[in-house]
Amino acid sequence: xxxxxxxxxxxxxxxxxxxxxxxxxxxxxxxxxxxxxxxxxxxxxxxxxxxxxxxxxxxxxxxxxxxxxxxxxxxxxxxxxxxxxxxxxxxxxxxxxxxxxxxxxxxxxxxxxxxxxxxxxxxxxxxxxxxxxxxxxxxxxxxxxxxxxxxxxxxxxxxxxxxxxxxxxxxxxxxxxxxxxxxxxxxxxxxxxxxxxxxxxxxxxxxxxxxxxxxxxxxxxxxxxxxxxxxxxxxxxxxxxxxxxxxxxxxxxxxxxxxxxxxxxxxxxxxxxxxxxxxxxxxxxxxxxxxxxxxxxxxxxxxxxxxxxxxxxxxxxxxxxxxxxxxxxxxxxxxxxxxxxxxxxxxxxxxxxxxxxxxxxxxxxxxxxxxxxxxxxxxxxxxxxxxxxxxxxxxxxxxxxxxxxxxxxxxxxxxxxxxxxxxxxxxxxxxxxxxxxxxxxxxxxxxxxxxxxxxxxxxxxxxxx
Numbered sequence: 001x002x003x004x005x006x007x008x009x010x011x012x013x014x015x016x017x018x019x020x021x022x023x024x025x026x027x028x029x030x031x032x033x034x035x036x037x038x039x040x041x042x043x044x045x046x047x048x049x050x051x052x053x054x055x056x057x058x059x060x061x062x063x064x065x066x067x068x069x070x071x072x073x074x075x076x077x078x079x080x081x082x083x084x085x086x087x088x089x090x091x092x093x094x095x096x097x098x099x100x101x102x103x104x105x106x107x108x109x110x111x112x113x114x115x116x117x118x119x120x121x122x123x124x125x126x127x128x129x130x131x132x133x134x135x136x137x138x139x140x141x142x143x144x145x146x147x148x149x150x151x152x153x154x155x156x157x158x159x160x161x162x163x164x165x166x167x168x169x170x171x172x173x174x175x176x177x178x179x180x181x182x183x184x185x186x187x188x189x190x191x192x193x194x195x196x197x198x199x200x201x202x203x204x205x206x207x208x209x210x211x212x213x214x215x216x217x218x219x220x221x222x223x224x225x226x227x228x229x230x231x232x233x234x235x236x237x238x239x240x241x242x243x244x245x246x247x248x249x250x251x252x253x254x255x256x257x258x259x260x261x262x263x264x265x266x267x268x269x270x271x272x273x274x275x276x277x278x279x280x281x282x283x284x285x286x287x288x289x290x291x292x293x294x295x296x297x298x299x300x301x302x303x304x305x306x307x308x309x310x311x312x313x314x315x316x317x318x319x320x321x322x323x324x325x326x327x328x329x330x331x332x333x334x335x336x337x338x339x340x341x342x343x344x345x346x347x348x349x350x351x352x353x354x355x356x357x358x359x360x361x362x363x364x365x366x367x368x369x370x371x372x373x374x375x376x377x378x379x380x381x382x383x384x385x386x387x388x389x390x391x392x393x394x395x396x397x398x399x400x401x402x403x404x405x406x407x408x409x410x411x412x413x414x415x416x417x418x419x420x421x422x423x424x425x426x427x428x429x430x431x432x433x434x435x436x437x438x439x440x441x442x443x444x445x446x447x448x449x450x451x452x453x454x455x456x457x458x459x460x461x462x463x464x465x
Contacts, residue, residue, distance in 0.1 A: 003237040003256050007140075008182035010260050011133040011168045016125045019132060023264045024452075027128050027135075029424050030098060032448045033271060034110040036432035038073055038092040039444070039464045043435045045275070046356050047331060048094045048209075057213065058087045070115035071465040081119040085112035085166070085220045088464070090213035094331075096427065099278040101268045101415075102142030103151075103386045105158045105212070106135050106165070111464070112216035113169040118461040120173045124454035130172040132266055137185070138165025139265035143255040144237070147386040148311040149248040159194025159211040160247060166219020176223055184223040186232025189243040191218035271413035273427065275353050277332040279312045279389050282407040284349060286393035287341045290405050298343030298365060300397045303372035306334055307392040309385035310377035317375035321367060330356050338393075339369035351430040384409070 001009075016024075041048045061083040062075045070084035071077075073091050078084075088111035098107035110131060117127045141161045150157045167188040171181045194211035236242050237256060244251035259265075274281050283306050290296060308316070315332065322329035322336055330336060340348065340355045343365055348354055360366065381390050389409035396402050410416035413423070425445070433441040440463060447460045454460065 002182075002234045003253065004185045004234065005178070005182045006257050006260070007137050007168070007185055008178050011137065011172055012176070012178045012181050014129065014133050014172075014261070016129045018261075019129070020264070023132060023267060024128060025421075026267050026269075026418070027131050028448075028451060029271065029419055029421065030107045030266070030269065031110055031127065031131060031451065032424050033096065033098065033419075033427065034092055034107050035114070035448060035460065035464060036428045036444065037096050038088060038111045040432050040435040041091050041094060042074055044431055045094050045353055048091060057090050057209070061087045069119045071118060071461045073111065073464045076465045081115050082217050082220055082224075084115040084118075086213040086217035088112065088115060089216035090209040093209050093212045094275075096272045096275045096431070098269050098271045098413075100135075100139050100142065100265065101270075101387055102139055102145075102161075102265075103147035103157050103278075104138060104142045104161055106138060106266070106269055107271075108158070108212060109134070109138075109162050109166050109169070109216050109219070112166050112220055113173070114457060114461055114464070116170045116173045116220055117457045121456050121458065122173050124451035124457060126173060127457050128451070130169040132264070133172045134165040134167075134169030135266040135269075136260065136264065137168045138162060139268070140256050140258075140260070141165075143265070144244055144251050144253060145248045146251065148309075148382075149250065151311050151315070153247060154195055155247055156194035156211060159215045160192040162212065162215035163188035163192040163219040163222060166216050167222035170220045171223035171226070174223055174227065176227065180223065180226045182234075183226035183231045186234065186236045187222040187225050187230060188219055189232065189236045191215075191222060268415050270411065270415070271419045271424075273350050273412055273423070275331070276337055276349075276355075277316050277334070279308060279316050279391075280332070280334045280337050281411045282389055282391045282409050283308075283334060283338055283393055284341050285411055286391060286405040286407045287338055287395070288346055289407075290393070290395050290403050291342070291345065294401075294403055296342075296395065296397060296403075298339075298369065300399070301342050301369060301372075302396045302398045303369075304338055304342075304374070304396070305394040306338060306373065306375045307378035307381065307394075308334075308375065309381045309390070310379060311382070311385060312389070313375055313377045321370055322361065330361060334375050335370045335373040336361075336366065338373055339366045342369060351427055 066080040068078035069081040072079045073088045092108045100106040141164045147157045167184045171184045316334040322333045392406045394404045444463045
C-alpha cells in the first residue's frame with residue numbers, strides 16, 4: 001500500500017472515541033490558545049499589525065466578497081472558506097504560536113480548520129478530531145523531511161508541510177472517503193512552498209505571512225479538488241523525484257507512518273508563555289536561571305555567549321540591531337531578546353510583548369549589551385536538533401565572574417514541561433481578555449471550556465470575527 005494511502009486510511013478511520021484522553025486534552029489546549037490569540041493578534045502584536053492587517057490581507061478578502069461560508073477574523077463578516085483559511089492563518093502566525101518538534105508551526109493552522117468546521121457546521125468533537133488527524137500527518141511529513149536539511153535548501157518547513165495537515169483536517173470535516181482523502185494528500189504535495197531567507201533581512205517581508213496563509217488555503221483546496229475528481233501521484237512520497245526528495249537530500253520515509261495511531265505527535269508541540277522565536281526561549285530561560293541563582297542584574301553583565309545548533313544560528317543570530325519598525329527582526333533577534341531579558345527579568349517577558357515597544361528597542365542599555373552578546377554554532381548540539389532545541393549560555397560579569405547555563409530545550413510549555421488548562425486560561429486572561437469586551441471574552445472562554453459539548457462551532461467562529 002502506498003504511503004499516502006496508509007495516511008488516508010488512518011485519517012478516515014480515526015474516531016473521537018479512539019483518541020486517548022490526554023490527546024483530547026492537549027488538543028483542547030492548542031485550540032483554545034490559538035482561538036484567543038488569532039482574535040486579538042492585531043491588537044497586541046505590532047508585528048502582525050504591520051505585517052498583515054495594515055497591509056490589507058483581511059481587508060483584501062473582505063473586499064473580494066464571495067459566498068458567505070466562514071468568518072473572516074477581525075472583520076465581522078463571512079467570506080468563502082478558502083479565503084478565511086488564508087487570512088485567519090496569516091493573523092495567527094506570530095504572537096505565542098506553538099511549535100512542533102519537527103520545527104513546524106503546527107497550531108497556526110487551527111484557524112483554517114475552524115473555517116472549514118464552520119462551513120460544515122461541525123461539532124466541537126469534530127473539530128478536535130480533525131485537528132488531531134491533520135497534525136499527525138503534517139508532523140510526520142516534517143519529520144520525514146528533516147528540518148535542518150530543509151532549512152539548508154532555503155525552504156520554510158512549515159509552509160511545505162502545512163498543506164498536508166490542512167488537507168487531512170479539512171477532508172476529515174468534509175467526510176471524505178479513503179480514496180478521495182488519498183488524492184487530497186497527493187494534491188497537497190504540489191501546493192506547498194515557502195522560501196526561508198526572511199530571517200536575514202532587517203524587516204520581515206510580508207510574504208512570511210502570505211506563505212503560511214497560502215499553505216493553509218492550499219490545504220483546504222486539496223480535498224475540494226479531490227472531491228471534484230482531481231487525482232494526484234500515488235507514490236508521491238516514495239518516488240525518487242517526488243515530494244520528499246525534491247526538498248531534502250536524505251528523507252526518512254519510515255517516519256511517515258511510524259507510530260501512526262499509537263504515538264501521537266501532536267503532543268510533542270511546545271506552547272509559549274513568551275511571545276518569541278521558539279529557538280530563543282531556552283536562552284531566555286537560561287538568562288533568568290542565571291539571574292535567579294546568582295542575583296545578577298543587567299547592569300552587572302559584561303557580555304554573553306549564546307551557543308545554538310548550527311542550523312538555528314542563521315534564523316535567530318542576525319548581527320544587526322533591529323530597528324523599531326522591524327518587528328519581525330525584533331522577535332527573531334536573540335541578541336536583543338537576551339539583552340532585554342537581562343534588564344527586564346521575568347515580568348518583562350512573560351505573557352508580554354513589551355520587548356517590541358519602541359522605548360525598549362531604543363533603550364541605550366539594551367543597545368549597549370546587544371553589542372557584547374555573541375551567537376555561535378555549537379556542533380555538539382547538532383545531534384539533538386530538530387528533536388530538541390538545546391542551548392548553552394555563558395554570562396560574563398563586570399567583576400570577572402563567568403556562569404554557564406545549559407538548557408536541554410524543555411522550556412515551560414514543552415512536552416517535558418507542558419501547559420495545563422490553568423496556564424492556557426491565565427494566558428487568555430492576561431493577553432486576550434483585556435482586548436475584548438468583558439462579555440465577549442467571557443462568552444469565548446465559556447464556549448472553549450465546553451468545546452466537546454458544542455454541537456456547532458459556528459458561534460465560536462463568529463466571536464473570532
